[in-house]
Amino acid sequence: MILLKRNNAAAWTILDPGPGPPGIASDQSARLPNNNYFPFDTLEGAAALPDRFKPTPNKPVDPPSESIPHSGVRGDLTTSRVIVPKTSENAEPLRKIDLKSALQYGTAQGYPPLYSYLRQFARENMHPNVPYAGGPEIILTCGSTDGFAKTIEALANNWVEGQDPVESRPGMIVEEFCYMNAVQTAQPRGLCIVPVKIDNEGMMASGHGGLEEVLAGWDNSKGKRPHLMYTVTVGQNPTSGTLGVERRRDIYALCSRYDIIIVEDDPYWYLQYPSANDASTAVHGQPSSDRSRPSSGNFNSLRSSGYPFLDSLVPSYLSVDTDGRVVRLDTFSKTVAPGCRLGWITTQPALCERLMRITECSTQQPSGFVQSMIAEMIMGPQNRNGRGGGRGDLGWKTDGWVRWLQGLRGSYERRMQTMCTIFDDGKQLVKTGRRQSMSQEWSVVDMVPMYDFVWPLGGMFVWVKLNLKTHPLWKKTSHEKLSRGLWIHLTTPEYLVLVAPGALFAATEAIRVEKSFSYFRICFAAVDEQDVAPMSHRFVEGVKSFWAKKRLDDIDEDMAEDVEQRLLGIQMC
Numbered sequence: 001m002i003l004l005k006r007n008n009a010a011a012w013t014i015l016d017p018g019p020g021p022p023g024i025a026s027d028q029s030a031r032l033p034n035n036n037y038f039p040f041d042t043l044e045g046a047a048a049l050p051d052r053f054k055p056t057p058n059k060p061v062d063p064p065s066e067s068i069p070h071s072g073v074r075g076d077l078t079t080s081r082v083i084v085p086k087t088s089e090n091a092e093p094l095r096k097i098d099l100k101s102a103l104q105y106g107t108a109q110g111y112p113p114l115y116s117y118l119r120q121f122a123r124e125n126m127h128p129n130v131p132y133a134g135g136p137e138i139i140l141t142c143g144s145t146d147g148f149a150k151t152i153e154a155l156a157n158n159w160v161e162g163q164d165p166v167e168s169r170p171g172m173i174v175e176e177f178c179y180m181n182a183v184q185t186a187q188p189r190g191l192c193i194v195p196v197k198i199d200n201e202g203m204m205a206s207g208h209g210g211l212e213e214v215l216a217g218w219d220n221s222k223g224k225r226p227h228l229m230y231t232v233t234v235g236q237n238p239t240s241g242t243l244g245v246e247r248r249r250d251i252y253a254l255c256s257r258y259d260i261i262i263v264e265d266d267p268y269w270y271l272q273y274p275s276a277n278d279a280s281t282a283v284h285g286q287p288s289s290d291r292s293r294p295s296s297g298n299f300n301s302l303r304s305s306g307y308p309f310l311d312s313l314v315p316s317y318l319s320v321d322t323d324g325r326v327v328r329l330d331t332f333s334k335t336v337a338p339g340c341r342l343g344w345i346t347t348q349p350a351l352c353e354r355l356m357r358i359t360e361c362s363t364q365q366p367s368g369f370v371q372s373m374i375a376e377m378i379m380g381p382q383n384r385n386g387r388g389g390g391r392g393d394l395g396w397k398t399d400g401w402v403r404w405l406q407g408l409r410g411s412y413e414r415r416m417q418t419m420c421t422i423f424d425d426g427k428q429l430v431k432t433g434r435r436q437s438m439s440q441e442w443s444v445v446d447m448v449p450m451y452d453f454v455w456p457l458g459g460m461f462v463w464v465k466l467n468l469k470t471h472p473l474w475k476k477t478s479h480e481k482l483s484r485g486l487w488i489h490l491t492t493p494e495y496l497v498l499v500a501p502g503a504l505f506a507a508t509e510a511i512r513v514e515k516s517f518s519y520f521r522i523c524f525a526a527v528d529e530q531d532v533a534p535m536s537h538r539f540v541e542g543v544k545s546f547w548a549k550k551r552l553d554d555i556d557e558d559m560a561e562d563v564e565q566r567l568l569g570i571q572m573c
Contacts, residue, residue, distance in 0.1 A: 035100045043084040043099060043369060047377050047389040050400035053407030056414070058274060058312040080393055084372045085385035095382045102372035108359040110140025110344070111371035117379055121398060122330075122346050125310055127318045128303045136318060137352035139359065142341045142366045144265055144329040148230070149185050150358045151263055151327050154351065155228060159190030169223025173211070173260065174230050175203050177505040177519070179237045182230045182265070192223045195507040200454045201289045202241035203231055205250035215258045229260050234314065235268030235459015238505045238521035242272065242314060242457035244289065245299065252320050264317045265329045268459040270405040272313050273413045276420075280455040283424050288455045307402045309409075324348035332374065334460075335405060342366045342374065412460065415524040419462060419536045420455050426540030427451050429470075429547050450543050460525035464499075466518050471547055483517035485552045486543065495542035497535060 088098035094116040102111055109115050119138045123130075130136055141147035159169045171192040174183065183193055197209030204210035218225045233243040243251075255262055277287035298304070298311045299319075305311050317326045324347075331343035345355060359365070380388030380395020388395030396404065429448040450471075453464045468474055468482050483501070490497040502519030506512035522539065524532055 032104055035104060038086075038099060038103050040099055040103070041086050043373060045082050045373065046079040047082045048079055048404075050390060050396045050404040051407065052404075053411045055309075055403075055406035056273075056275065056410040058308055080389045080391065081387050082373060082377045082389050082393075083381075083385075083387040084376045085383065088383040088385065090382045092382075097372055097375050097379065097382050097386060099368075099372065102368035104368070106365045106368065108139070108356045108365060110365060111368065111375060113379060113382070114371045114375040115140055117375065118344050121401075122344070125305045125307065125398065125402075127316055127328075127346065128305050129315070130318050131320070131322045132324050132348065134349065136346045137349040138344045138346050139352050139355050140366055140371070141329075141343045141345055141359075142363050143333055143338075143343045144267060144331040145181055145185070146341075146363060147329045147331075147343055147345045148182055148263065148265065150355050150362070151329075151345070152186055152189060152191075152228075153358055154354045155261055156186070156189060156191055159223075161190065164190070166223055167220060170228070171223055171226030172228040172230055173214070173226045174507050175232075175236060175239070176209075176507050176511050177239055177502065177516075178230070178507050179232060179265065180505060183507060186230075191228070192226070193507055194222075194226050195511060198236075198239060198241060200241060201247055202233060202236050202239075202243040203247075203251060205247060205254060211251055211254050215254060215260075225258065227260055228263060229255060230263045230265065232265050232268075233317065234266055235271055235456060235461070237268075237459065238461055238500065238502075238519075239463040240454070240456035240459045240461045242289065242459075244314060245319075248317055249320055252317060255325060256323055259325075261325050261327060262317050263327045263329065266316060267329075267331050267334045269313060269316070269330075270335065271409050271412050271460065272458040273409075273416055273456065274312070275413060275417065276455040276457045279417065279420070283455075288457050309402055309406050318346065321348075324351075327351065335408060336374065340370045340374070342370050411529070412525055415529060415532045416456060416462075418532045419522070419524045420453070422533060422536035422540060423451075423453060423462065423464070426537075426544070427453075429544055448547065450547055460523055462522045462524065464520045464522060466520065468518065472550060473552065477552060480517045481552065485549075486546050487520070489546045489549075490539065490542045492542075494545075495538045497539045497542060499539070 084102065085098050087100045088096050090096045093101075093112045095113060097113050106112075107115075110118075115138070118140070122138050123135050127136065141150070156170045156172070157168075169190060169192055171194050172186050173194045173196055175198050176195040177198065178195075187193065194214060196211050196214055197204050197207070206212045215225065233248070235242060252262070254260075277289065280286065280288045298308075299313065299315045316328055318328055326347065328346040329343065330346065332340045333343070336342075345352065347355075365371075376386055376395070377389035378396045378398075378401050380386075380390070380397065381393065387393040390396045390400050427450060429450055431446040431448055448470050449467045451464050451466050453462050456462060466483060466486070468479060471482060473482055487499065487501055489495070490499060500521040500523075502516035502521070503512050505519075505521065506516040527535055
């Protein structure tokens, strides 16, 4: 017998193949392989306890440095054993976690137990104040890139140059520096990429180059006015900008006026750093952003998530989505591991149904191995044969999952503090000399600013702006060559620092040529915690030694080409 569930779109979905009707030896209507021939009897792994890493405070104290513990790892690294059994006697499809069901053909929504858990978590804990009636729906994906590709397929027609009229060409709005996988997904479909200027907070709603100016002054010779927006709103990749609630409302109002769908990719939502504004104020006399202040209060005052940590995070565009025009992409890549290839989309039910139809004809569902393991670790065993994560093998539950997210935020925030402190201390080159004035000789100290940056309010990156105008060779060589020379210089054996040049993130060729040479993206997440400080010092020393150069003919271009080829092989995630 096939157990069926009627979804919101009045479509039937197979939840679980059970035994056949009485008198029938087997139910051949399902056309499923026999699970007894699956070669895996259990799926097992040692998983961390959810309190492995120390969190940082939701509200920073003064002075900021004292709010950040020096060690990010607990002395006790005890793990728990997670076991997904071959079969479960639990007859409830939304609670049944076993290999018999997880490795079988499944539903496009996702593995029922994990889908059910994430749907509840998204609606009640992550986004408890979505304004439209009935709330959002979710569908599981093979990560955010998969989710975005399906969203583009659902919402944009293909356009072919020379074949289709220009006036029918669709467009997509992005930040002027953005995550290029999204651009590379949209461009082959013919979408016109429309950049919008950014500031320290993120995408600008108004002002020169802001969203309002771009939309109001749209040139129809480029195609239709854009109807899609792709944006990373917390720890924006690569610039680390974090949009505050006020800016989100301003941008949403413009999207509502011009009928634009907002695709919000938010892999770093949990990585919001409440200490950054205060630390920036202490060093520079001003915060990273006046209007974007993670953990400045309870953002869910209307209806709480049930967790102070989640309430302290700047909320999603879904919190202001009165029209049902937001598609949010979430992923386990930054909270569990990128190799999981697992995430989910949260959006209004009608669009979610269209995404499910696309999934049925493409990926069908994420890996059953991964889905069942994540479900068992968080939800815990639903029968006596399984074992979940956490103490007592009962599963992390939502309390444990939120505690894990807090610990991750704490670990990355400490790294950010370490890197930014070192970068701030070394961003000026001290030059001394002597000058003659009248009958006296004076000792002179000049402070030469080599670069600057904004303390990130979220994410995994520091976006460094080079002050190349202060370099002795500024007027003697091209800006691009000077920037490239520094990039190569940093990779030499003395420094061994590989940064991502701004050109990798320029939304258009014009932006790449005009301004990308001024920027480097530096990641504090990838290296071990004890290596963050030495690497940061090497970057500072490498920049200082490059500012002492009087010529660039000792730059090894052959080595640069080799480094570039290796860099191109690394996904800029």
